[in-house]
Amino acid sequence: MLLMCLKNAISSCHLLCDVVFLSIAVSTSGAACTEAKRIRHRLEDDFDESWVAYLDLMTQVRDLVKERISGGHDARKPIFEAAADAGWRKRLAAGERISVEDAYNEAVALAQSVSQTTSESGGRASAVTRRADNHRDNRRKER
Numbered sequence: 001m002l003l004m005c006l007k008n009a010i011s012s013c014h015l016l017c018d019v020v021f022l023s024i025a026v027s028t029s030g031a032a033c034t035e036a037k038r039i040r041h042r043l044e045d046d047f048d049e050s051w052v053a054y055l056d057l058m059t060q061v062r063d064l065v066k067e068r069i070s071g072g073h074d075a076r077k078p079i080f081e082a083a084a085d086a087g088w089r090k091r092l093a094a095g096e097r098i099s100v101e102d103a104y105n106e107a108v109a110l111a112q113s114v115s116q117t118t119s120e121s122g123g124r125a126s127a128v129t130r131r132a133d134n135h136r137d138n139r140r141k142e143r
Helices: 007-012 033-046 050-068 073-085 088-093 100-121 124-142
Strands: 002-005 023-026
Touching: 023 033, 050 073, 050 088, 050 100, 073 100
Parallel strands: none
Antiparallel strands: 002 023
16 A cells, blocks of 8 residues: 655644644555556645645634634534635645634635625525635735
């Protein structure tokens, strides 16, 4: 079994080496080791070091949401979904610095706007995508 993780990337970012945010296992059970190796290399390209900063930010935002939003998972879920749709990994990969507090506030605002749009349109999935895209476009215009 081949195991790919971001542990090396984490240590290069001066984070704790024993913290692993993402582990992906690839196995062909010995049937095609060469193919497993190729798949692993493709995954390593797709899940580059930008995922380290992104998953670290997501972890910290999740902790803030759990600390600040009462009501359990159902109350927090829209914020978690908004955070996942915010495009932070690509922004971090492009060199943007995003503070945990700014990310939290962005996710809450996005979740609130999605909630408002959802109640108006009745379609949750498309509303999430539209609001995330609009929010990102507006942020780019502000710069």
